[in-house]
Amino acid sequence: MQKINQKYINKIVKKALMEDLSPRGDMTTNLISFKNKIITARIISKQNGIISGLNFCKAAFKLIGKEVVFSPRIKDGEKIKKNQVIANITAKTKTILIAERTALNFLNHASGISTITNKFVKKVGKKTKICCTRKTVPNLRLLEKYAVKKGGGYNHRFNLSDEILIKENHISLSASLESLIKKAKKTKKTITVEIENIKQLKQVLGLKFKRILFDNMSIKQLKKSLKLCKNKYETEYSGNANLKNISKISITGIDRISVGSITHSSKSFDSSLLI
Numbered sequence: 327m328q329k330i331n332q333k334y335i336n337k338i339v340k341k342a343l344m345e346d347l348s349p350r351g352d353m354t355t356n357l358i359s360f361k362n363k364i365i366t367a368r369i370i371s372k373q374n375g376i377i378s379g380l381n382f383c384k385a386a387f388k389l390i391g392k393e394v395v396f397s398p399r400i401k402d403g404e405k406i407k408k409n410q411v412i413a414n415i416t417a418k419t420k421t422i423l424i425a426e427r428t429a430l431n432f433l434n435h436a437s438g439i440s441t442i443t444n445k446f447v448k449k450v451g452k453k454t455k456i457c458c459t460r461k462t463v464p465n466l467r468l469l470e471k472y473a474v475k476k477g478g479g480y481n482h483r484f485n486l487s488d489e490i491l492i493k494e495n496h497i498s499l500s501a502s503l504e505s506l507i508k509k510a511k512k513t514k515k516t517i518t519v520e521i522e523n524i525k526q527l528k529q530v531l532g533l534k535f536k537r538i539l540f541d542n543m544s545i546k547q548l549k550k551s552l553k554l555c556k557n558k559y560e561t562e563y564s565g566n567a568n569l570k571n572i573s574k575i576s577i578t579g580i581d582r583i584s585v586g587s588i589t590h591s592s593k594s595f596d597s598s599l600l601i
Contacts, residue, residue: 328484330381330472338465339385342428352424361420364393365601369412369433372596376444377412378402378476379436382469384413386429391421403440403476412597419601426599435466436473437595443477443588445569450576454583455480457562461586470589482584489516491539507533518562527551531558539584541565548578 355361369383377400384396395416400406412433415422446456458474459482460467471481483489490510492503500506503519507530510517517535521527524547530538531554538555540548542565555561562582563575575583 328468330468332381332385334468335381335385336389338469339382339389339428339432341465342431343386343389343425346428347424352420355420355423358419358423361418361423363419364416365419365422366414366416367422367426367599367601368414369430369597369599371406371408371410371412372598374407375405375437375441375595376477377404377406377433377437377595378440378473379433379469380413382432382436383429386425386432387415387417387421390425391417393417394421415599422599422601430597430599432469434595434597435592436469436476437597438592439470439473439589440477441595442592443474443479446567446572446583446585446588447478449569449572450583454576454580456572456588457482457582457584458589459564459584459586460485461590463589474588477588479588480582489518491518491520493520494522503529504533507535511535520564521551523547524551524554527554531555536560537562539564540580545574545578548575548580552579 380398380402387394387396396413398413399411406412443456450456456479458471458479462470471484474481483491490513492506492510496506497503507517507519518537518539519530519535520539520541521530522541537560539562540551543551548563552561560581562584563580564584567575567583567585568587572583
């Protein structure tokens with residue numbers, strides 16, 4: 327996976343700030359008499375959870391005012407309790423007011439993903455990895471996959487060039503699954519084949535590749551499929567996994583469970599900035 331660096335953070339955060347300030351800036355803050363006064367604000371957690379995205383939050387303030395002193399009271403990936411201070415920000419009043427919403431949007435979005443990911447992680451055994459997917463907000467994939475890792479989860483492929491994932495549509499457009507796998511092996515990339523039923527599984531057993539992805543199988547079918555695999559492949563489950571059924575999926579002995587909802591449907595973390 328690509329790594330987050332300051333150049334990437336600044337690029338993403340600048341776009342978000344411009345979205346909030348274009349074309350005339352913060353017209354309300356401009357009305358305040360003491361907008362250049364140095365003050366200290368606090369970001370307070372309003373729920374329990376896992377924090378992430380602090381560097382994006384910090385960048386929002388720093389890109390508005392060079393005078394900013396951003397003092398986090400916690401690190402990305404750490405647990406936080408309701409009413410706990412996440413960070414203190416000392417800066418001009420106008421800097422804090424202008425950057426506040428953008429800073430909290432990044433912090434709350436990332437922390438929401440980390441928090442829900444951690445809930446899934448706690449529901450499964452140590453053998454099973456909770457993985458995110460490519461179902462991410464456009465242009466925020468790197469942040470979201472980072473947040474998943476801070477919540478204790480793992481990243482599936484970052485993009486289409488990372489691994490080979492042979493799915494139903496690829497198979498239907500090819501001469502045969504076997505020929506498709508042979509072509510895939512020439513790329514030297516990790517190969518995953520998506521399977522929807524026992525019949526499809528039997529067609530690939532014996533072929534050499536790394537991982538089988540069981541898509542939307544019942545628990546009964548999944549257990550039978552895993553027995554047929556005989557530990558010859560890394561195994562993964564995908565399809566409507568949620569906090570209610572994730573434990574049942576995990577105890578089948580599956581290696582990985584892909585959960586798209588931890589990025590595409592995560593609830594924003596609840597925090598606020600107080601002056």
